[in-house]
Amino acid sequence: MKPAPFDYVAPTSIDEALSALADAGGGATILAGGQTLMPLLNLRMSQPFIIIDINRIAELKGVTRASGGTRVGPVTRQADALADATLAQHVPVMVEALSHVGHYQTRNRGTVGGSVSLGEPAAEMPATAVALGATIEIRSSKGTRQVPADEFYLGPYMTVLEPDELVTGIIYPDWADGHVTLFREVAQRPGDFALVGMVGALELSGGTVSRSGIAWLGMGPTPIKARQAEAALLGKSLDAIDPLAIAELAVADTAPFDDHHASSEYRRTVGRRIFTRTLREALGLKEAA
Amino acid sequence: MSDHRIELTVNGRKHGGTVEARTSLGEFLREQLGYTGTHLACEHGVCGACTVSVDGAVARSCLMLAVQADGSEVTTVEGLAEADGTLHPVQQAMRDNFGLQCGFCTPGIVITLASLTGEGKEPTEQEMIDAMSGHICRCTGYQGIRRAIRQLTSETA
Numbered sequence: 343m344k345p346a347p348f349d350y351v352a353p354t355s356i357d358e359a360l361s362a363l364a365d366a367g368g369g370a371t372i373l374a375g376g377q378t379l380m381p382l383l384n385l386r387m388s389q390p391f392i393i394i395d396i397n398r399i400a401e402l403k404g405v406t407r408a409s410g411g412t413r414v415g416p417v418t419r420q421a422d423a424l425a426d427a428t429l430a431q432h433v434p435v436m437v438e439a440l441s442h443v444g445h446y447q448t449r450n451r452g453t454v455g456g457s458v459s460l461g462e463p464a465a466e467m468p469a470t471a472v473a474l475g476a477t478i479e480i481r482s483s484k485g486t487r488q489v490p491a492d493e494f495y496l497g498p499y500m501t502v503l504e505p506d507e508l509v510t511g512i513i514y515p516d517w518a519d520g521h522v523t524l525f526r527e528v529a530q531r532p533g534d535f536a537l538v539g540m541v542g543a544l545e546l547s548g549g550t551v552s553r554s555g556i557a558w559l560g561m562g563p564t565p566i567k568a569r570q571a572e573a574a575l576l577g578k579s580l581d582a583i584d585p586l587a588i589a590e591l592a593v594a595d596t597a598p599f600d601d602h603h604a605s606s607e608y609r610r611t612v613g614r615r616i617f618t619r620t621l622r623e624a625l626g627l628k629e630a631a
Numbered sequence: 632m633s634d635h636r637i638e639l640t641v642n643g644r645k646h647g648g649t650v651e652a653r654t655s656l657g658e659f660l661r662e663q664l665g666y667t668g669t670h671l672a673c674e675h676g677v678c679g680a681c682t683v684s685v686d687g688a689v690a691r692s693c694l695m696l697a698v699q700a701d702g703s704e705v706t707t708v709e710g711l712a713e714a715d716g717t718l719h720p721v722q723q724a725m726r727d728n729f730g731l732q733c734g735f736c737t738p739g740i741v742i743t744l745a746s747l748t749g750e751g752k753e754p755t756e757q758e759m760i761d762a763m764s765g766h767i768c769r770c771t772g773y774q775g776i777r778r779a780i781r782q783l784t785s786e787t788a
Binding site for chain 2: 348448
């Protein structure tokens with residue numbers, strides 16, 4: 343046994359889980375898919391007194407249509423979300439991003455909510471939630487609150503979640519049928535953490551951009567919303583878009599870090615490149631002469 | 632800390648046991664039930680050697696608590712060959728193509744490929760190769776495994 347000893351409970355309802363969280367007074371950790379938590383336990387980087395396993399709570403699983411959006415239960419497995427027809431129709435870029443989350447073997451256990459609520463800055467699910475303007479529904483024994491994904495992330499693996507709170511749903515707002523999706527990431531091998539990546543959606547009406555949502559992964563301490571690029575795209579007709587200039591604005595909002603995989607300068611350079619190429623391909627723009 | 636009584640089916644046989652909450656499924660399979668075909672190496676989800684099938688979906692047995700597998704049906708590498716010793720098609724393909732050398736990573740690879748090529752599934756060669764990103768092999772350079780995958784592709788096509 344590698345982890346430090348802990349108690350274990352597997353509630354079957356949200357209310358039970360919330361009261362277990364409240365009783366633990368900050369000493370509990372939520373176990374969803376476990377694909378990040380279990381390594382942390384095995385390495386003893388995490389030593390909770392009690393593990394609250396939410397895998398047996400049926401009301402936390404599945405994809406449903408909510409008014410104006412699609413609601414994903416946090417314990418929905420990544421593999422199930424990847425094959426979900428509702429998500430494929432209404433949140434297609436999320437499905438595209440999911441195929442880059444972990445490996446075939448880890449997606450069978452790993453959950454959408456686990457990835458969203460951990461806040462790994464290079465992960466696909468947090469950046470997708472930020473780009474699309476998703477809402478994170480959070481509950482504790484004291485009540486429910488809704489937090490925009492954009493305000494949810496504070497730093498690497500740090501979110502606004504309080505110790506007694508549980509993510510109970512992620513609601514992705516609808517984007518118009520036929521909206522343009524943007525996704526590209528660069529990783530050393532499939533399944534590795536992305537060095538740099540971007541995800542987003544654009545709505546076009548009458549040949550001009552009428553709505554834009556774009557975020558970076560691996561380009562700062564949290565998912566980074568490309569605000570300047572989003573604003574610059576709005577109202578532009580396709581022939582007036584200069585992908586490289588938009589990419590420069592997008593990179594200006596980032597704060598990439600240096601690590602042993604890549605320097606911040608490398609991340610900016612590759613980020614600018616993939617942003618330009620992805621925007622150009624998605625909008626069918628010609629390369630500048 | 633907390634002990635838990637669990638019951639599960641492994642390779643069609645019912646088993647029970649009492650586990651500490653912190654016991655991983657992989658450790659339970661090996662240490663308490665004797666299914667030592669499941670290999671534990673990195674124990675943080677990177678190497679893939681401990682991969683088993685849980686209720687029809689492959690998973691890292693080091694990233695799952697034994698208590699979570701209560702009531703599940705688990706298949707380990709010991710459950711693939713037929714009773715008379717006839718190898719599973721994936722095992723045969725790995726053998727035919729020298730898809731292993733030391734064999735430490737092999738149980739996980741075989742479980743993943745057996746799941747991908749299971750009844751009614753027709754994975755492409757590329758899908759199987761992509762799934763190999765979840766397994767680390769330090770002997771073969773993967774070329775024998777790729778040949779085994781190609782053989783499996785032609786068998787299922």
